[in-house]
Amino acid sequence: MVVKMSFACLREMFRSFLDVFWLRFLQTSFLHKFIAYCFKILLAPFIFLRFFYLRFLLLRIPYLPQLSLDITSHCTLNCRYCCALLPYDKNRRHSSKEEILEDIHCLLQVVQKIGSLHILGGEALLHPDLPEIMENLIKIARINEIHLITNGSLLPSAELLNVLRNPKVSVEISDYINVQNRCNEVFQCFKKESIHVSFRILSWQNLHFSPSKKRTGKQLKEIFDRCCSKTCLNLRDGIFTRCQSACHLMEIGMVPYKPGDFVNIRHSGSREERKRILRELENLLFNKKFLQACDYCDGYYKDGDLIPVAEQLPFGTFLSLQDENSEGVRDNG
Ligand code: SF4
Numbered sequence: 001m002v003v004k005m006s007f008a009c010l011r012e013m014f015r016s017f018l019d020v021f022w023l024r025f026l027q028t029s030f031l032h033k034f035i036a037y038c039f040k041i042l043l044a045p046f047i048f049l050r051f052f053y054l055r056f057l058l059l060r061i062p063y064l065p066q067l068s069l070d071i072t073s074h075c076t077l078n079c080r081y082c083c084a085l086l087p088y089d090k091n092r093r094h095s096s097k098e099e100i101l102e103d104i105h106c107l108l109q110v111v112q113k114i115g116s117l118h119i120l121g122g123e124a125l126l127h128p129d130l131p132e133i134m135e136n137l138i139k140i141a142r143i144n145e146i147h148l149i150t151n152g153s154l155l156p157s158a159e160l161l162n163v164l165r166n167p168k169v170s171v172e173i174s175d176y177i178n179v180q181n182r183c184n185e186v187f188q189c190f191k192k193e194s195i196h197v198s199f200r201i202l203s204w205q206n207l208h209f210s211p212s213k214k215r216t217g218k219q220l221k222e223i224f225d226r227c228c229s230k231t232c233l234n235l236r237d238g239i240f241t242r243c244q245s246a247c248h249l250m251e252i253g254m255v256p257y258k259p260g261d262f263v264n265i266r267h268s269g270s271r272e273e274r275k276r277i278l279r280e281l282e283n284l285l286f287n288k289k290f291l292q293a294c295d296y297c298d299g300y301y302k303d304g305d306l307i308p309v310a311e312q313l314p315f316g317t318f319l320s321l322q323d324e325n326s327e328g329v330r331d332n333g
Pocket residue numbers: 075076077078079081082083084085086121122123151310
């Protein structure tokens with residue numbers, strides 16, 4: 001009995017010694033750094049960045065977790081630091097309903113599904129065919145959910161409200177209450193119709209858009225790696241890009257359309273064309289080290305400097321990226 005107790009006692013002592021030992025060991029900065037390194041280098045990229053690639057390698061068809069669809073470059077506001085670079089865009093226009101639906105149709109022939117489709121602009125509610133566009137998009141089974149983004153300056157029409165009353169749809173109002181005070185009224189309007197609606201709490205950051213900064217490949221890669229926008233997939237007028245800023249920089253002619261930085265997803269349906277698009281999508285989504293546009297902006301970072309939300313320019317004022325002080329931002333709402 002005594003021998004048994006001493007043995008149990010020794011075992012307990014040994015266990016507590018190990019506990020203290022491991023605690024001490026775990027607390028050493030070396031091990032702490034080592035675990036953080038393993039997570040950063042091995043686990044995080046594997047889970048967050050490689051998951052969709054592995055999925056693609058297995059199924060040979062990409063799944064898009066999120067996609068922004070720009071349907072117009074008209075807007076009711078004129079934000080100096082607009083993420084869609086609207087103050088630099090003198091050729092504002094609505095994309096046609098037919099083009100928008102055809103582009104989604106073409107895209108769905110080369111991707112498996114779209115998890116979350118964000119409809120935005122400009123101000124999406126300005127588009128005259130928005131109810132019809134939404135109605136058609138809702139019917140597509142391979143789009144899981146649809147978010148309509150608005151700046152909260154326009155009341156929706158009865159026709160639009162009718163279409164949006166669907167469990168697949170939610171409305172997100174950008175919180176620009178500091179520049180116009182209709183947000184609450186618009187919010188209540190959707191709420192009254194039992195449409196899922198919420199405010200997007202925004203933080204804005206300066207991206208410092210400017211003419212080419214003449215960065216080296218290594219610098220561009222560093223910027224791209226750190227930038228949170230590099231997975232903000234965007235579709236505008238048949239042009240599929242990795243990042244909304246890159247899309248608009250190319251659209252206003254500031255950055256050349258460099259092959260590999262975008263995919264023209266419009267096609268006639270032939271097998272060869274679909275194969276070509278799939279190849280280009282694979283390259284853009286999974287093999288890109290940086291975009292040409294990263295030489296014209298400073299990127300968007302989690303810990304970047306924030307600036308006031310939606311600072312306004314007088315309506316009708318346009319900026320030029322050649323201006324020494326031209327700057328750009330995006331919101332992360
Ligand atoms: S950031 Fe401002 S100007 Fe740009 S689309 Fe949104 S509301 Fe319009």
